[in-house]
Amino acid sequence: MISTPPVPDPQRLRALHERERRRYVDTHPRSAALAAASAPHFLWGVPLHWMRDWALPHPLFVERAQGHRVHCVDGHAYVDFCLGDTGAMFGHSPPPVAQAVAAQAARGLTAMLPGAMLAAVGEALQRVFGLPRWQVTLSASDANRFVLRWARAVTGRPKVLVFDGCYHGTVDDTLVDMAGDGRTLTRASLLGQVHDLALGTVVVPFNDAAAVDAALARGDVACVLTEPALTNCGLVPPAPGFLDAVQASCRRHGALFVLDETHTVSSGLGGYARVHGLAPDAVVVGKAVAGGVPCAVYGVTDDLARRMMAAKDAAPEGHSGIGTTLSASLLALAALQASLAHVMTADAYARMEATAAALQAALEGVVQRRGLPWSVTRLGARMELQFCPQPPNDAAAARAAMDEALERALHLFLLNRGLLVTPFHNMLLVPPMAGAGDVAAVAQALDDFLAEIAA
Ligand SMILES: Cc1ncc(COP(=O)(O)O)c(C=O)c1O
Structure with a gap:
């Protein structure tokens, strides 16, 4: 079984996470107000309780979603690698x-x-x-x-x-x-x-x-x-x-x-x-x-x-x-x-594949430079950053490689820098309209995150 490497520095990770939570709250007052207004009407304040699974102090309310961007009600734009957990895999509102x-x-x-x-x-x-x-x-x-x-x-x-x-x-x-x-x-x-x-x-x-x-x-x-x-x-x-x-x-x-x-x-x-x-x-x-x-x-x-x-x-x-x-x-x-x-065309898949391959290479480069025994497993336009040196062979190995504290801090850190990843583990989906600038932004954000929590 593949074992999980320790978080580089748990104390730094906790401090980073706390700062990012405050940053999210400070920069999303309108989402906070809508969350408060919805709370009396919906269980946990959301229409589907999974919407609380995001690593967020309160839900992010969407103003609109188009192409590979989600715009929130507080005026921030996010490059979306979650894409509604696949429902919008070819971009929002094609x-x-x-x-x-x-x-x-x-x-x-x-x-x-x-x-x-x-x-x-x-x-x-x-x-x-x-x-x-x-x-x-x-x-x-x-x-x-x-x-x-x-x-x-x-x-x-x-x-x-x-x-x-x-x-x-x-x-x-x-x-x-x-x-x-x-x-x-x-x-x-x-x-x-x-x-x-x-x-x-x-x-x-x-x-x-x-x-x-x-x-x-x-x-x-x-x-x-x-x-x-x-x-x-x-x-x-x-x-x-x-x-x-x-x-x-x-x-x-x-x-x-x-x-x-x-x-x-x-x-x-x-x-x-x-x-x-x-x-x-x-x-x-x-x-x-x-x-x-x-x-x-x-x-x-x-x-x-x-x-x-x-x-x-x-x-x-x-x-x-x-x-x-x-x-x-x-x-x-x-x-x-x-x-x-x-x-869902051959042309769309060709673009997704090319950008996804570039993103995989960029993330692998960051992980290698930081000396971490992690891997990036890819299936066409879908990839996963996993905290294990080789892709897992079964669910037991995949579970052993998970680290919830690390994931949640990373997801929030990325979101505060305009990047959405799927709330469940570290999955990223690459839509046809994503490009080199988006790849560079994720790689830079991951590198900044790792630099801050390095032991
Ligand atoms: C492989 C697979 N099949 C089926 C489903 C169910 O999809 P839905 O929730 O749209 O019914 C999911 C949802 O994540 C899935 O990952």
Whole structure:
């Protein structure tokens, strides 16, 4: 296991953090006033309690977000490397999506009937992601939940397999942890959980192909659901050959191979599976797929589509447990069409890749010059500064490399210098419009931070 190096000087880190907290409060009076006005109306003063997860004394209120910049109500501009935790991966309010949304808004938002653009959307999904048959949902959580239900329905098997450290949204079956002895545990932090999730889920370590094969050999697993690289417990890349081995085990044991590409769509056009020549039975893409408008999609092979339709035809009349009323609304389809045609393009990916590679090199340069045993792991436009010398091989190693005090101080230090990074660990996403000046600003800020906390 990779161990966490000590913070260079904990006392200096604490002093820096305290000064940065005061600086934030002093420079954000309008956000403070809005936080106070919202407090009586919302739990913790925010409409989604995750908004308190930022390392901030009080929430930052947004005046507008455009391109790669967020502007707060106190008049500060931030270069955004969080991008709504991926929803705005191609920049905020991409003009083609904004225009399509405005035009559609004047012509109907939702009707529970398909819009005239549907066939074009299907063609675009197949062109980009390669799979022929699709369904549209409101969120990636929903898409994953529904794919698991389909997988159980078509295989007649009760269990699903996920990896330790996974996150696939608010999908009960996936909200599990792995005990020290390898048992599957219901995640302790879940609220209101009454079912033992170990009854329907098997969890194994990422990058352990033998454990996957052994679990699938029991014959009761409907599907493996995974991100191609874990991105939610720190970035854990797949070892060479690991995903091919999982895919082969799935084929051998009659389980479906499902890839959640919601974050790994950063890898390149069509997502990690397309870029690396994998052949999943189903793929889920959410968040950024419609340019930030609530929408997600799941695509399946022709063979799986036939099995899904047969399962539905054979079931008694009534609710399938799959779908929600606002899914595939006219608004979402219009945004999806514009995003696939004009935003999620090869050209955009080329720019993201080039700037992300430059940012990785710049951050690695700072870390090396400062003599720190840290690494920068990158998946196309997404990267993670990790407090370990090599990218972690599994979730346990990723967790061991985390240092919450260091992260929170760093995030606030960067924010006070006009740079937003994702509040969960040290993830940075690089949108197509970021450039050399933005790279230099992050590298300089990291260097200044490290200089101040050096022992
Ligand atoms: C890999 C992955 N899948 C699914 C989701 C769920 O997305 P949403 O919260 O939009 O439903 C997330 C959210 O972070 C994610 O990281």
